[in-house]
Amino acid sequence: MKVKICGITNYEDAKVACDAGADALGFVTYPKSTRFIKPEEIKSIIEKLPPFVTKTVLFVNVDAKYVNEVMAYTKADLAQIHFEADEGFYKELTCRHIKVIRAKEKHDIEKFADEYKIVDAYVPEYGGSGKRVALEWFDGRDNSDIILAGGLSPENVFEVGRYGFYGVDVSSGVESSPGKKDKRKVRKFIELAKYGFRCG
Numbered sequence: 001m002k003v004k005i006c007g008i009t010n011y012e013d014a015k016v017a018c019d020a021g022a023d024a025l026g027f028v029t030y031p032k033s034t035r036f037i038k039p040e041e042i043k044s045i046i047e048k049l050p051p052f053v054t055k056t057v058l059f060v061n062v063d064a065k066y067v068n069e070v071m072a073y074t075k076a077d078l079a080q081i082h083f084e085a086d087e088g089f090y091k092e093l094t095c096r097h098i099k100v101i102r103a104k105e106k107h108d109i110e111k112f113a114d115e116y117k118i119v120d121a122y123v124p125e126y127g128g129s130g131k132r133v134a135l136e137w138f139d140g141r142d143n144s145d146i147i148l149a150g151g152l153s154p155e156n157v158f159e160v161g162r163y164g165f166y167g168v169d170v171s172s173g174v175e176s177s178p179g180k181k182d183k184r185k186v187r188k189f190i191e192l193a194k195y196g197f198r199c200g
């Protein structure tokens with residue numbers, strides 16, 4: 001499974017995640033988030049990172065022009081659209097992007113058929129909240145287009161292995177405090193998600 005480590009706020013955490021084998025990193029541009037990071041800082045971190053890691057920037061309630069500008073400026077690879085944007089918004093986007101479904105109920109996960117998408121748990125306020133999506137919603141379907149997010153951690157990531165997700169996405173489950181990653185948790189999460197065994 002691919003692994004995305006989200007809520008990166010500093011280079012040290014980004015490097016730990018890359019060295020441990022993360023496939024993607026996420027940077028949150030939502031000002032109310034405890035994991036908020038400015039475009040200038042995202043750019044400066046990205047400049048030091050290896051090319052093989054996908055750099056994702058998260059957006060909430062902004063217009064397409066802003067997304068295009070931040071993506072061009074930071075040179076990130078993928079915009080993560082964390083809110084319900086309309087068709088006009090997507091027509092204006094000039095960058096690669098992935099949509100997030102904040103799932104309240106089972107049928108929500110069928111949105112955006114034929115696209116890769118992130119399924120996260122619905123919480124009224126935006127944010128890596130640690131809330132989980134019900135795994136039984138994914139029983140008996142092809143989940144290879146889904147990156148599962150929400151409440152994952154080194155303690156529970158083994159539970160998702162049998163569902164055939166494209167990837168998993170974690171933020172608060174590998175933190176020592178909001179906005180700061182715990183090295184051991186990051187390494188353990190990646191090892192378990194990718195290889196199903198526990199290290200160190």
Ligand SMILES: O=C(O)c1ccccc1NCC(=O)[C@H](O)[C@H](O)COP(=O)(O)O
Pocket residue numbers: 006007026028030033034035036058060082120126127128129130131149150151152169170171172173
């Ligand atoms: O993390 C935030 O504060 C945040 C703010 C606004 C929009 C999205 C935000 N985070 C999304 C994520 O980090 C993920 O989707 C995540 O992997 C799930 O979070 P968690 O349950 O903490 O693992």
